[in-house]
Amino acid sequence: MKTIIFVIMGTILVENFVLQKFLGICPFLGVSKKMNSAVGMSGAVVFVMTLASAATWAVNEYILLPNDLEFLRTISFILVVAALVQFVEIILKRFIKPLYKSLGIYLPLITTNCAVLGVALLNIQKSYGFGMSVLYGFAAGLSFTVAIILFSGIRERLETADVPEAFKGLPIALISAAFLSLAFMGFQGLFTF
């Protein structure tokens, strides 16, 4: 139990995927304009990251390691993640229509998201077992959720803020993302896990 809390809190605060590892910046900036879509996107990310961690762990353990093919990790993981997302999409469309609709275009968008690939590769780097991999994937998804929801809240406020003309839109968004990241850097070294 203690490890679970430590991994989740540590991934969210100390090693936040977006704000400290700078993974998944594209959806972080692209889908954070409105709170609603940010929530939808993060739901899809948590979902896919958890599943991808499990699938890539299995591929690594049973296909790559026995055949000395560790150097194929990146390319085979991309393949696994993309195929997995497609498969999940087909299944969802058939069986859980409401979830499929609420995830909408975000699901296919994250097929090649670097954060998803990142979590798969980090699992291997940290030599996690199956359970830990899945947990870490889930925690990584949560860290993305926290970051994008905080950021979309800020961006909704920015819409009405009196921003100098030259900074309107993306420039001010990038600057506030930098401040948010700086703030999270304050958690660095809070604890190790």
Next chain:
Amino acid sequence: MDSSLFIAVGAIAALGLVFGIILAVASKLFAVKSDPLVEEVRAALPGANCGACGYAGCDQYAEAVAADECKITLCTVGGESCAKDLERITGRTAEAGQRLVARVNCGGTLNNRKKSYEYTGLDTCLDMAQLYSGDNACAYGCLGAGDCEKACPFDAIRMVEGVAFILEDKCKSCEICVGVCPKNIIEMVPENAAVTIVCSNTDKGAVAMKGCAVACIGCKKCVKECPVDAIEVNDFLAKIDYDKCINCGKCIQVCPTNAILRYNKKKKKIVKKAKTEEA
């Protein structure tokens, strides 16, 4: 040759093949049959994807109609004929609504309005509006660069003497022009509304008169004259409530600045001109 090369290529190829087969089987196995009703409804819609119905596009509207989630009269482009088709397809009855048309609340033609400076920038209303709110002395009026004309997907807008004019026969009430006008002077009114106040200026009378000869000065003569209390003056600008207006035209006669017009007369002239141009 190094055998590890073959193993690597083989492994990736095998992985790809396996995933491909799984996906192919899954897509066949779990295929979602699309509702034939949706397709039939979609075929009956005009396909302009203008969004006037309140849905993102024709596809989404078709889904909503097929799922019985909304009225079948929402498509303003297809109008009555489209609603009839949908009636036939879905078996539901359409409740006819009043057709709305866009109308430009400005009479500041080249003769009527004064210029405050010589504008030489990009020829769009949006750019003009950003430079001292345009080259009109009246900050509220039509800029005449025709952003709405360009935006109209149905070719229903003409620039006449420097002011946008809407050919109401062609107007499909998609409200795109209402959105693009930087001065917000285009309004949706019922088709049979004949009397129009061609001014949007909320400045005090004297100030408004300096910019334009046909400005509404907020004198409230029309308010007193109106037999059905359909006119109200707020911020020195008269406004007609078309739910009450009976098109009697008494307000037109008393208006000291000719800011109230019978739109039909102007309409006929311009429609005729537009038709001869096309022919």
